[in-house]
Amino acid sequence: QVQLVQSGAEVKKPGASVKVSCKASGYTFTSYDINWVRQASGQGLEWVGWMNPNSGNTGYAQKFQGRVTITKNTSISTAYMELSSLRSEDTAVYYCARDNWGLDFWGRGTRVAVSS
Amino acid sequence: SYELTQPPSVSVSPGQTARITCSGDALPKQYAYWYQQKPGQAPVMVTYKDSERPSGIPERFSGSSSGTTVTLTISRVQAEDEADYYCQSADSSGSYRVFGGGTKLTVL
Numbered sequence: 001q002v003q004l005v006q007s008g009a010e011v012k013k014p015g016a017s018v019k020v021s022c023k024a025s026g027y028t029f030t031s032y033d034i035n036w037v038r039q040a041s042g043q044g045l046e047w048v049g050w051m052n053p054n055s056g057n058t059g060y061a062q063k064f065q066g067r068v069t070i071t072k073n074t075s076i077s078t079a080y081m082e083l084s085s086l087r088s089e090d091t092a093v094y095y096c097a098r099d100n101w102g103l104d105f106w107g108r109g110t111r112v113a114v115s116s
Numbered sequence: 117s118y119e120l121t122q123p124p125s126v127s128v129s130p131g132q133t134a135r136i137t138c139s140g141d142a143l144p145k146q147y148a149y150w151y152q153q154k155p156g157q158a159p160v161m162v163t164y165k166d167s168e169r170p171s172g173i174p175e176r177f178s179g180s181s182s183g184t185t186v187t188l189t190i191s192r193v194q195a196e197d198e199a200d201y202y203c204q205s206a207d208s209s210g211s212y213r214v215f216g217g218g219t220k221l222t223v224l
Contacts, residue, residue, distance in 0.1 A: 035213065037159075044218040045151070045159065045202050059211055062117060095158060102149040102164035103204070109158060 002026040004096050004107035011113045017084040020110045022096030029077035030054040033099035036070060036081045038092040039109075046092075050099065051079060086114045118142060118207040120216035127222040134190040136219045138203030141184055146206045148186040150179055153200045153218075162201075163188060190221070198223045 007021040022034065036048040049060035051070040058070050069082045079096060091114045097103035120140040128134040138148060148166050151159035161170055163179035166186060176191045186205075190197055203216040 037215075044200075045153075045204075045215040047204075047213040047215055050213070061212060097159075101147075101168075102161045102170075103151070103159070104161050104164075104170060106158040106160075 002098065002105045004098065004105055006094075006096060006107040006110045009111040009113070011115065012086050014087055014114055014116055016086050016114075017082060018086060018112050019080055019082040020094050020096075020112070022079045022081070022107055024077045024079070024098070027098075029072075030074060034070070034072075034079040035097045035099050035103055036068075037095045037097060037103070039095070040089075040092040043092075048081065048083075048094070053079065083112075086112075088114050090114050118212065118214050120203055120205060120214055122201075122203060122216040122219045124217070125220045125222065127224055128190075128193050129224045130193055130195060132193055134193050134197070134221055136188045136190075136201050136203075136221065137185055138187070138205075138216045139185045140205060140214075140216075142208040143181065143184050143186055143205060145208055146210065148179065148181065149204045150177075150188045151202045151204065152197075153202065159202065193221075193223055195223050197221060 003025045005023045030053045035050045051058045053072050071080045093109040095109045097106040150163045152162050153159040162177045166181040167179040178189045180187050200218045202218045
């Protein structure tokens, strides 16, 4: 069965970077784009960016351009989302999701807290 | 930046029909998707490509599109349908995905 297993919760100081992983199983990793979505507590969903695991092509929301990088390690079917220059407003749950004409499978989310 | 607009809340009695709208200028050109999210859980896709339904989603959930507005219709609403619902689409270029602000469905 399709699964996306994300790395554990992180606590970071303002100005630091965080790298969240998303390990895919149950399907061919390179066949579907991976999207990253975040959700601050009590707030709505916010699209962060996407990656094609086959080509490595990426696209990022304008809000995050220059601060976010999505990468992959195809040999272990894992995608990564790195966000730099963290600020308190980046405190949120970060989800990875498979894009198959819509985000059909989601990870359980990784909580990232930014606090001094 | 491109935005999708949803009503913040919709209330309906059990057994009735709930309709949640989502408006955006690029919706005539781009497919829309709907997600259900319950507290503490990851979202679940309930419709895709405007009106298709994933396997395992009850037939009570349906999507439709008309011009710059897409609608999620939930027929014969049940208590378990109480959740936040989000529409998602892309800007006119297709390069950037976007979510609506979300609609809280309350089952009275």
